[in-house]
Amino acid sequence: MTPSLVQSVDWLTIAPPTLTAVTALVVLVADLFVPEGRKAVLGWAATGGLAVSLALLVPLRAGDRSTFCLTADTQVRACSYTADHFTLVIQLLVLGGALVTALLSFTETRERLPAGEFWFLLLASAAGAALLPASRDLATLVVALEVASLPAFALVGLKRGDRRSGEAALKFFLSSVTATAVTLLGVSFVYAATGTLHLTELAHRLDDVPPQLQTLVGTGVALTLVGFAFKTAAVPFHFWVPDTYVGAPLPVAAYLSVVGKAVGFTGLILVTVVAFPSYADVWGPALAVLAALTMTAGNVAALRQSSTRAWSAVRLLAWSSVAQAGYLLVPIAAAAYSGDDQIGATVAYALMYAVVNLGAFAVVALVARRHPENRLADHRGLFATAPAAALALAFFLLNLAGLPPGIIGLFAKVTVFSAAVDAGLGWLAVVMALNVVIALYYYLRWTALLFRAPEGGAVPHRAPVPVTAAIALTVAAGVVLSGYPQFALRFAANSLF
Numbered sequence: 207m208t209p210s211l212v213q214s215v216d217w218l219t220i221a222p223p224t225l226t227a228v229t230a231l232v233v234l235v236a237d238l239f240v241p242e243g244r245k246a247v248l249g250w251a252a253t254g255g256l257a258v259s260l261a262l263l264v265p266l267r268a269g270d271r272s273t274f275c276l277t278a279d280t281q282v283r284a285c286s287y288t289a290d291h292f293t294l295v296i297q298l299l300v301l302g303g304a305l306v307t308a309l310l311s312f313t314e315t316r317e318r319l320p321a322g323e324f325w326f327l328l329l330a331s332a333a334g335a336a337l338l339p340a341s342r343d344l345a346t347l348v349v350a351l352e353v354a355s356l357p358a359f360a361l362v363g364l365k366r367g368d369r370r371s372g373e374a375a376l377k378f379f380l381s382s383v384t385a386t387a388v389t390l391l392g393v394s395f396v397y398a399a400t401g402t403l404h405l406t407e408l409a410h411r412l413d414d415v416p417p418q419l420q421t422l423v424g425t426g427v428a429l430t431l432v433g434f435a436f437k438t439a440a441v442p443f444h445f446w447v448p449d450t451y452v453g454a455p456l457p458v459a460a461y462l463s464v465v466g467k468a469v470g471f472t473g474l475i476l477v478t479v480v481a482f483p484s485y486a487d488v489w490g491p492a493l494a495v496l497a498a499l500t501m502t503a504g505n506v507a508a509l510r511q512s513s514t515r516a517w518s519a520v521r522l523l524a525w526s527s528v529a530q531a532g533y534l535l536v537p538i539a540a541a542a543y544s545g546d547d548q549i550g551a552t553v554a555y556a557l558m559y560a561v562v563n564l565g566a567f568a569v570v571a572l573v574a575r576r577h578p579e580n581r582l583a584d585h586r587g588l589f590a591t592a593p594a595a596a597l598a599l600a601f602f603l604l605n606l607a608g609l610p611p612g613i614i615g616l617f618a619k620v621t622v623f624s625a626a627v628d629a630g631l632g633w634l635a636v637v638m639a640l641n642v643v644i645a646l647y648y649y650l651r652w653t654a655l656l657f658r659a660p661e662g663g664a665v666p667h668r669a670p671v672p673v674t675a676a677i678a679l680t681v682a683a684g685v686v687l688s689g690y691p692q693f694a695l696r697f698a699a700n701s702l703f
Contacts, residue, residue, distance in 0.1 A: 216273035223336035229255030230329035237322025245321035296339035304332035331357040374453025389433025395426025437470030451524040460567035490542020501532025513582035540629035565680030587660025607649035614687035
């Protein structure tokens with residue numbers, strides 16, 4: 207039976223990314239009419255739109271809805287948009303990360319950045335990022351990836367007249383365009399060999415590819431994986447990360463470190479575990495090697511950051527994010543050996559990382575108001591000038607290191623470590639353990655700086671209300687997850703496809 211081209215549409219299912227995109231358009235149009243002195247209204251509209259989009263996830267919590275499905279009675283249901291538990295958890299992470307980024311951005315848009323353009327680009331990127339985890343065909347997946355990425359290029363280069371910002375945007379653009387080109391070439395090869403773009407159908411048809419097309423489809427799978435490796439900043443496709451984070455406005459760097467990374471890893475999970483399980487013997491070992499190289503390169507580079515070098519705080523967080531990408535790759539690689547139940551470990555780790563990394567960037571943004579060069583040394587004695595912010599940053603850094611009282615950081619690392627061991631990747635578990643020890647040094651060195659005597663007088667930091675709210679939100683989420691880590695682990699267990 208030939209599938210009908212008529213597709214069902216469930217508007218509630220697609221509401222979260224749709225509302226975010228509509229809010230972006232409303233803000234763009236409103237910018238033409240709002241007086242210069244009242245541009246903050248646009249920020250509150252954007253923040254409200256993100257909050258409502260998050261609330262719209264609640265009616266979908268059962269995780270059993272899908273739309274844009276081919277209306278045919280086939281054994282494999284072909285849908286382009288699926289709101290399962292995996293989708294909802296990633297959308298929670300993406301939209302929550304965008305909301306915290308919005309709170310961090312009020313001061314920047316009032317003092318340095320064009321408000322209308324910034325809020326439109328942030329919301330447009332968030333809409334694409336929220337669409338991506340629900341995408342269940344390669345065409346929608348690539349479109350969502352580009353909708354999330356293209357506005358991010360402009361966000362990085364939005365500091366007009368700043369040479370460093372323009373250079374960062376160019377590096378980010380060139381690396382991402384290369385990744386997109388490679389991904390599209392891989393997708394075209396896979397489509398030519400199988401005749402379908404739907405991920406669930408691909409998983410079945412790849413088992414029956416004619417022998418004369420095996421080379422074509424194998425090349426397509428490899429190219430698609432290479433394209434997503436660019437997006438996740440896995441070694442050796444990571445060189446753009448530190449310069450991009452330094453050149454971007456701090457809220458944008460925070461956004462890229464969490465939401466941008468979630469986009470890459472979500473796409474990678476969908477193409478490997480859902481679409482290409484037949485080629486697990488190819489992508490499993492490749493991702494395991496990439497994970498080892500990525501966490502090692504990131505931690506060694508972070509270890510070499512000098513506390514007195516300009517932008518060293520942001521560079522350390524950038525290299526730390528590369529190392530964290532290595533940890534996030536471990537359960538995906540493990541899924542090739544022991545089934546897709548390992549993917550839950552990546553989801554749990556991503557939730558922990560999103561909360562604490564956004565919180566760390568929020569405190570760095572607070573310190574940068576007085577010390578715009580963003581050096582690690584600028585955080586010396588922070589406890590004397592802003593005790594609450596210092597305790598919050600110490601909590602975030604200890605979580606990233608996997609030490610108490612950051613219980614969720616420890617649980618997340620243990621979960622990832624267990625995924626490697628259960629999959630028989632003992633060598634990768636050993637590499638991860640060594641890297642965790644390396645990371646302890648630079649996280650604890652930064653934490654110790656916070657409680658040393660300040661140089662000169664102790665002048666209290668004055669935090670804007672939105673920045674304070676961002677720090678408070680991330681601290682609250684971190685405390686809840688640390689006090690009840692089963693919450694994240696339950697997400698992990700229920701996020702499977």
